[in-house]
Amino acid sequence: MTLIDGKQTADDIKREIAAEVEEMVAQGKRRPHLAAILVGHDGGSETYVANKVKACEACGFRSTLIRYEDDVTEEKLLETISRLNEDPEVDGFIVQLPLPRHISEQKIIEAIDYRKDVDGFHPVNVGRMSIGLPCFVSATPSGIMELLKRYGVETRGAKCVVLGRSNIVGKPVANLMMQKAQPGNATVTVLHSASTNIKEACAEADIIIAALGRPGFVTADMVKPGATIIDVGTTRVPDATRKSGFRLSGDVDFANVAEKCAFITPVPGGVGPMTICSLMRNTLLAAKKEIYN
Incomplete structure (x- = not known):
């Protein structure tokens, strides 16, 4: 078993x-600049954005954090997005999700200039990805593909099961x-809450990508020997043994599944770090105008 170290x-x-x-700076070019809009004080979002700022420092980027309270109006948020769209010094920006209920997430996503949409959520980027055109690929699917590539996991002709059909992970990674x-050229089956015979389908899979948000869902009897698990x-x-009172759990029963696998990602330390890393790569591409002029 090889542990995939994200x-x-x-x-x-x-x-x-x-x-x-x-190298860019040495050639007289400016540093890539990533901006982030954070609304409210959700603990997970706070941590995620703080990690993005640290990643920008590690990559030599400029970063800007724009904060609003939970009661910010949709109109105010759209005004800020319009300003960032027009700012030539900002290469890419993200609006951290989730947003308060009084704000339409879809309206916010569609207001972002797709050429600066380094999260890869705009319909233009999603559509271009679906037909194989250059675009900003959303961060988590992009990170998964990079791990498969760097670890030399054979995907051509492989049976791949994707558990989950979210717009953020399941649908794009299946595509x-x-x-x-x-990586690619796999035979893909997408399974979700309405699917039947999930256990049987997983047991035939060469690659399982689990993105359900259901701790320990994938058990050893669902995995064939030599499979790759993401x-x-x-x-x-x-978790009463932890000072925080909790621990992070993946969708896979790691302790019992790992020994059957050729490759497996841990939680934490697998896909998670790659998500932010992929955002950095998209920002670099945006700064270099390699996808959209």
């Missing part, structure tokens, strides 16, 4: 990005795994 891989990629940025590329789930579960 943290080490992400650190390697950030060093590669930093070296490229220093990427189907495309004529490496665990996207990160759910807080109570």
Whole structure:
């Protein structure tokens, strides 16, 4: 069994990005600039945005954090997005989700200039990805594909089961795994809450990408020997032995599944670090105008 180390891989990629940025600066070009809008004080969002700021520092980027309270109006948020769209000094920006209920997340996503949409959520980027055109690919699916590539996991002709059909992970990663590329060229089955015979389908899979948000859902009897498991789930579960009172659990029963696998990602330290790393790569691409002029 090979443990796929997302943290080490992400650190390697950030060093590669930093070296490229220093070359850009040496050539008289400005540093890439990522902006983030954070609304409210959700604990998970606070941590995630703080990690993005640290990643920007590691990559040699400029970063700007724009904060609003929970009661910010949708109109005010749209005004800020319009300003960032027009700012030539900002290469890419994100609006951290989730947003308060009185704000339409879809309206906010569609207001972002797709050429600065480094989260890869705008319909233009989603549509271009679905037909294999250059675009900003959303961070988590992009990170998954990079891990498969760097660890040399064979995907061509492989049976791949994707557990979950979210717009953020399930749908895009299934699309990427189907495309004529490496990684890719897999035979993909997407399973979700309305699917039947889930256990049987998983037991035939060469690759399982679990993105359900259901701790320990994938058990040893659902995994064939030599399979590759990518665990996207990160759910807080109570743990009295921890000072925090909880621990992070993936969608896979790691303790019992790992010994059957050829490759497996841990939680934490697997897909999670790659998500932020992929955002950094998209920001570099935006600054270099490699996708959209």
